[in-house]
Amino acid sequence: ELEQNLRTAPDSALLRDILHQTILHPLCVKYPPSTTYRRCFLTELIKKHESTAAEPLDELYDTLADVLKDEESTQCYKNYFLPTGDCVTLSESTAMVSGGTTGLITWDAALHLAEWAVGNPEVFSDRTVLELGSGIGFTGIAICKTCQPKTYVFSDCHPRVLRQLAENIQLNGFVPEPGATWGIQTEPQGQEVEAKNCQKPKLVVAELDWGSVTEKQLEGLQPDIVIAADVVYDPEIILALIGLLQKLSSCRADRAAPEVFFASTIRNPDTFQLFQVELDKVGIRWQIIPAHSNNNFLYDVQPNVTILQLFI
Numbered sequence: 001e002l003e004q005n006l007r008t009a010p011d012s013a014l015l016r017d018i019l020h021q022t023i024l025h026p027l028c029v030k031y032p033p034s035t036t037y038r039r040c041f042l043t044e045l046i047k048k049h050e051s052t053a054a055e056p057l058d059e060l061y062d063t064l065a066d067v068l069k070d071e072e073s074t075q076c077y078k079n080y081f082l083p084t085g086d087c088v089t090l091s092e093s094t095a096m097v098s099g100g101t102t103g104l105i106t107w108d109a110a111l112h113l114a115e116w117a118v119g120n121p122e123v124f125s126d127r128t129v130l131e132l133g134s135g136i137g138f139t140g141i142a143i144c145k146t147c148q149p150k151t152y153v154f155s156d157c158h159p160r161v162l163r164q165l166a167e168n169i170q171l172n173g174f175v176p177e178p179g180a181t182w183g184i185q186t187e188p189q190g191q192e193v194e195a196k197n198c199q200k201p202k203l204v205v206a207e208l209d210w211g212s213v214t215e216k217q218l219e220g221l222q223p224d225i226v227i228a229a230d231v232v233y234d235p236e237i238i239l240a241l242i243g244l245l246q247k248l249s250s251c252r253a254d255r256a257a258p259e260v261f262f263a264s265t266i267r268n269p270d271t272f273q274l275f276q277v278e279l280d281k282v283g284i285r286w287q288i289i290p291a292h293s294n295n296n297f298l299y300d301v302q303p304n305v306t307i308l309q310l311f312i
Contacts, residue, residue, distance in 0.1 A: 003048055003051055003052060006048065006049065006052040006054050007052050007053065012049075012054050012055050012056075012057040015045070015049050015054065015057050015060060016057060016059060016060075018045065019045070019057075019059060019060060019063060022041065023038055023041065023042060023063055023067075024063065027079050027087060027089070028079065031077035031079060031089050032070075032076070032077060033076055033077060033078060033079075034072075034073070034076035034094050035067060035070045035071070035072050035073065035076075036072065036094070037076070038067045038070075039064070039067050039068065042060070042063060042064040042067060043064070045060065046060060046061070046064065072094075073094065074093060074094055074095065074098065075091055075092070075093060075094065076091075076092060076094050077089060077090065077091055077092070078090050078092055078106065080111075080138065080142070080297055081296075082118065082142060082145060082146055082296070083118060083146070083296055084145070084146055086145050086146070088138060088141050088142050088145065088172060089168075089171055089172060090106060090136055090137065090138055090141075090168050090171070091136070091164065091167060091168055091171065092104060092105050092106060092136060093105055099158075099160045100158075101158045101160065101161055103133070103135045103136065103156060103158055103161040104135075104136060104160070104161060104164055105135075105136070106135065106136065106138045107135070107229065107230040107265065108230075108265050108305055109229040109230040109263040109264055109265045109305050110135065110138045110139045110229040110230060110263070111138070111297040112229075112263050112292075112305040112307065113139050113227060113229040113261070113263035113307065114138060114139045114142040114143065114297070115292055115295075115296055115297065116261075116263070116289065116292050116307055117139070117142065117143045117146075117147055117227075118142065118143075118146050118147070118296070119292055121146060121147040121148065123147075123225065123259070123261075124143055124147035124148070124149045124225060125147060125148045125149065126148065126149070126150045127149055127150055127224035127225055128149070128150055128151040128152075128153070128221070128222065128223045128224050128225070129143065129149045129151070129152045129153065129223060129224070129225045129226075129227065130153045130155065130221055130223035130225070130226045130227075130248075130258070131152070131153065131154055131155060131226075131227050131228065132155055132208070132210070132226065132227070132228040132231055132241070132244070133155070133156055133228050133229070133230070133231040134154040134155055134156050134165055135156065135161060135165070135229075135230075136161065136164050136165055136168050137154060137165045137168045137169055139227070139229055140152055140154050141168065141169065141172050141174070144174065144201055144203065145172070148200070148201070149201045149225075150200075150201055150202070151201055151202045151203075151204070152201050152202070152203050152204070153204045153206055153221060153223065154169070154176075154203070154204065154205050154206065155205075155206040155207070155208035156207070156208065157207060157208060157209045157210075162205060162207060165205055166205050169203060169205065174203050175203070176203045176204060176205045177202060177203060177204050177205075210237065210240040210241050210243065210244040211240040211243070213244065213247070214247070215247045215250055215251040216251075218247055218248055218251050219251045222252065222255055223248070223258045224258055224259065225258055225259050225260075225261070226245075226248060226258045226259070226260045226261075227260070227261045227262070227263075228261075228262045228263070229262075229263040229264075230263070230264060230265055231262065231264075232262065232264045232271065232272060232275045233264075233265075233267065233268075233271065234271070235271055235274055238271075238274060238275050238278055239278065241275075242275075242278050242279060242282060242284070245260065245284060245310065245312050246282060246284075246312070248312060249312040257311075257312050258312070259309070260309065260310035260311075260312055261289070261307060261308070261309055261310075262307070262308045262310065263305060263306070263307045263308075264305065264306055264307075264308070265304060265305050266304040266305070266306060267304075272306075279310065284310055284311065284312050285310070285311040286308045286309065286310050286311065287308065287309050287311075288306060288307070288308060288309075289307040289308065289309055
């Protein structure tokens with residue numbers, strides 16, 4: 001389609017527009033994607049351009065030359081536009097596994113859970129949300145920017161992930177509460193912060209080890225909503241995760257049990273089935289949330305992602 005459009009408008013204006021809406025977009029200039037990604041994108045764009053009769057576009061080649069000068073880095077930025085027009089900008093690792101964890105990149109299930117949340121803002125509006133395994137923060141930041149929760153508790157257990165998470169929260173104009181739950185201090189990391197006065201929601205970054213956290217420690221949270229994305233991937237952590245859900249149910253005092261939503265990419269059907277079996281054993285009912293039709297974020301064309309609602 002692009003090549004056909006170039007043939008019908010060979011003045012390079014279309015290519016120039018694409019260039020300025022992607023690599024030279026102010027957001028990408030300020031927070032650039034990985035060098036490899038930009039180089040591959042520009043190379044492909046040039047190939048399409050050269051397959052037509054359009055006049056050479058010097059700006060396109062100059063931009064590629066500039067990118068080729070950039071050194072490869074272990075960190076990059078990714079920018080996600082929300083349906084509201086706002087944007088989530090994240091600093092991510094360029095490697096799938098880095099620092100001994102897979103938590104430094106954004107996974108497909110996080111994108112799907114965010115899309116479902118954006119389409120159902122009433123679930124989160126003016127409520128306290130606890131996210132398990134927040135990673136570097138995409139889902140939670142998207143919810144905070146679109147769904148107006150009262151309080152949002154990001155949680156994870158890996159020190160490096162928690163540091164990156166706090167940086168990304170600040171990068172998006174929020175300021176986490178100082179001295180978050182269970183002693184995780186969220187200090188500024190040199191990122192530009194444009195926090196709003198009287199910030200809403202209140203944001204907390206918490207260290208949360210599913211296996212060792214106690215009911216007493218969970219009592220202070222009293223979440224209305226519990227969410228998680230891509231946390232059901234290892235059979236060895238399933239019992240600890242279900243144990244945490246049971247503790248959340250037991251410590252709710254006179255409050256109603258929280259609503260729970262988990263999004264999972266089904267990489268190993270046996271692992272996912274084991275999770276469902278263990279839920280049944282302890283009496284936690286579950287149901288599959290119907291697939292949404294939104295496609296706001298870029299991910300695999302047919303990712304095998306399922307969203308479950310759990311009743312604890």
